[in-house]
Amino acid sequence: MTVTTATRAPLDVEPLYIGPLKVDVPVVLAPMAGVTNPPFRTLCRRFGAGLYVSEMVSARALVEGSEKTWQLAEFGADERPRSIQLFVTDPNSVGEAVRMLIDRRDVDHIDMNFGCPVRKVTRNGAGSALPWKRKLFQTIVRSAVSAADDMTAGRVPVTIKMRIGIDDQHHTHLEAGRIAQAEGVAAIALHARTTSQWYSGRADWDEIARLKEAVTGVPILGNGDIWWGEDAVRMMWETGCDGVVVGRGCLGKPWLFRELVDAFEGRPARTAPPWGEVAEVMTEHADLLVEWVGEERAMKQFRRHTSWYCTGYPVGREIRRLLATVPTRADLAEIVATPDPTVLPAAGSESAIRGHSQGPQKAKLPEGWLDQRDDLVHVEDDGRAVSGG
Ligand SMILES: Cc1cc2nc3c(=O)[nH]c(=O)nc-3n(C[C@H](O)[C@H](O)[C@H](O)COP(=O)(O)O)c2cc1C
Numbered sequence: 001m002t003v004t005t006a007t008r009a010p011l012d013v014e015p016l017y018i019g020p021l022k023v024d025v026p027v028v029l030a031p032m033a034g035v036t037n038p039p040f041r042t043l044c045r046r047f048g049a050g051l052y053v054s055e056m057v058s059a060r061a062l063v064e065g066s067e068k069t070w071q072l073a074e075f076g077a078d079e080r081p082r083s084i085q086l087f088v089t090d091p092n093s094v095g096e097a098v099r100m101l102i103d104r105r106d107v108d109h110i111d112m113n114f115g116c117p118v119r120k121v122t123r124n125g126a127g128s129a130l131p132w133k134r135k136l137f138q139t140i141v142r143s144a145v146s147a148a149d150d151m152t153a154g155r156v157p158v159t160i161k162m163r164i165g166i167d168d169q170h171h172t173h174l175e176a177g178r179i180a181q182a183e184g185v186a187a188i189a190l191h192a193r194t195t196s197q198w199y200s201g202r203a204d205w206d207e208i209a210r211l212k213e214a215v216t217g218v219p220i221l222g223n224g225d226i227w228w229g230e231d232a233v234r235m236m237w238e239t240g241c242d243g244v245v246v247g248r249g250c251l252g253k254p255w256l257f258r259e260l261v262d263a264f265e266g267r268p269a270r271t272a273p274p275w276g277e278v279a280e281v282m283t284e285h286a287d288l289l290v291e292w293v294g295e296e297r298a299m300k301q302f303r304r305h306t307s308w309y310c311t312g313y314p315v316g317r318e319i320r321r322l323l324a325t326v327p328t329r330a331d332l333a334e335i336v337a338t339p340d341p342t343v344l345p346a347a348g349s350e351s352a353i354r355g356h357s358q359g360p361q362k363a364k365l366p367e368g369w370l371d372q373r374d375d376l377v378h379v380e381d382d383g384r385a386v387s388g389g
Pocket residue numbers: 030031032033034035055056085113114115116161191223224225226245246247248249355356387388389
C-alpha cells in the first residue's frame with residue numbers, strides 16, 4: 001500500500017496492562033455478537049496488535065450447559081490470550097460461569113457486558129439497564145472477580161464494558177466505574193453513549209474524560225466512533241484514556257488494526273487498499289470460516305460481512321447483490337475477481353459508518369426500575385434474546 005498523508009506526532013503510548021496481561025498497543029477488538037468469532041479474531045490479529053475479545057456468551061446458558069453457548073466460547077488452537085465476554089443478569093450464575101470458563105476453556109481474560117441496549121434485554125433489567133441497580137451491579141461484579149481470583153490468584157483479570165447510562169437524566173458510568181474499581185476489576189471500557197441513544201449521533205468522548213478523572217486506579221478504555229487510526233490517537237489525546245476499544249470500524253476492514261499500530265507508532269497513514277487486496281482478505285476470511293464451521297455455515301455467516309467489505313468501493317450493485325447471496329467459496333472467488341482490482345474506495349469512505357446506526361429510542365425498562373436503586377431485584381435472563389451491545 002502506498003504511503004500518502006502525514007499523521008500527527010506519536011503519542012507517548014504506554015503498553016496497556018489489564019491485570020497481568022500486557023497489551024503492547026493499547027487496542028482492544030470490541031466484543032460483537034455474531035461477528036467476533038475465532039476466524040474473525042484470527043484475521044484481525046494477523047493485521048495488528050492488541051487484545052481480541054470473543055463474542056458475548058450468556059453466563060446462565062453456560063451454567064445450564066447449553067451446547068450452542070459452549071460452542072460460542074471456543075478459541076482458535078493457538079489463540080492467546082483467550083479473552084471472552086460474559087453476558088450476566090443475575091448474581092447466582094456468574095461465579096459458576098467464571099469458574100467453568102477458567103476450568104474448561106482456560107481463559108486469560110473475562111469481560112462483562114453492561115452495555116447492551118437491546119430492548120428484549122433492558123426490559124429484563126439486564127445489559128445497560130443493570131448498573132442503575134448499583135447494589136445488584138456490585139454483587140455481580142464482586143462474584144465474578146472473587147471467582148476468578150479464588151481460582152487463579154489474579155492470573156485471570158475481570159473487566160467491565162458499559163455505557164454512560166440509561167439516558168441523559170440517568171447517567172450511571174461514574175458511580176458504576178467507582179464501584180467496579182473498588183470490587184477489583186482490572187479495566188473499565190466505556191461506550192460513550194446512553195442506552196436510549198443506541199448507536200445514533202456521536203459518541204460523547206467528554207464522558208470518557210470524565211470517567212478517567214473519576215476513576216484513577218484502573219485503566220479506562222474509550223469506545224465509540226473510531227473509524228480509522230487517527231481517531232484512536234485523537235481519542236487518547238482528548239480524553240486521557242489508557243486504551244481504545246474498536247468495534248464497527250473494523251467491519252469489512254480488519255486492516256484497521258494495522259492502521260492503529262501505524263497511528264500509535266506515528267507512521268503516516270496509508271491509503272486504503274485497492275479492491276484486489278480487499279478481495280484477497282475476503283477470501284482469506286471465508287477460508288478461515290470454512291475451516292472453522294464447514295462451507296455451508298461459513299458462507300451463510302460470511303454473507304453478512306460482504307456489504308461491509310464493499311463500503312466505498314465502486315464495484316456496482318450487481319456485485320453487491322451477488323455477494324450478499326454468495327453460496328460457495330468457489331463462487332466467492334469468481335465474484336470478487338470481476339471488478340477492476342486497482343480501484344480505490346471513494347474519498348472519505350474510511351470513516352463511513354458500518355454496522356449498527358439505529359436510534360435514538362427510549363430505553364425499555366422493567367416497570368418501576370428507576371424508582372429504586374439499591375434492591376437486588378433481577379430477572380433470570382438466559383441471554384438468548386441478545387444480539388449485540
Ligand atoms: C454487530 C454488533 C454486535 C455487538 N455486540 C456486542 C456484544 O456482544 N457485547 C458488547 O459489549 N458490545 C457489543 N456491541 C457494541 C460494540 O462492542 C461497541 O461498543 C459499539 O459498536 C461502539 O463502538 P464502535 O463505535 O467502535 O462500533 C456490538 C456492536 C455491533 C455493531
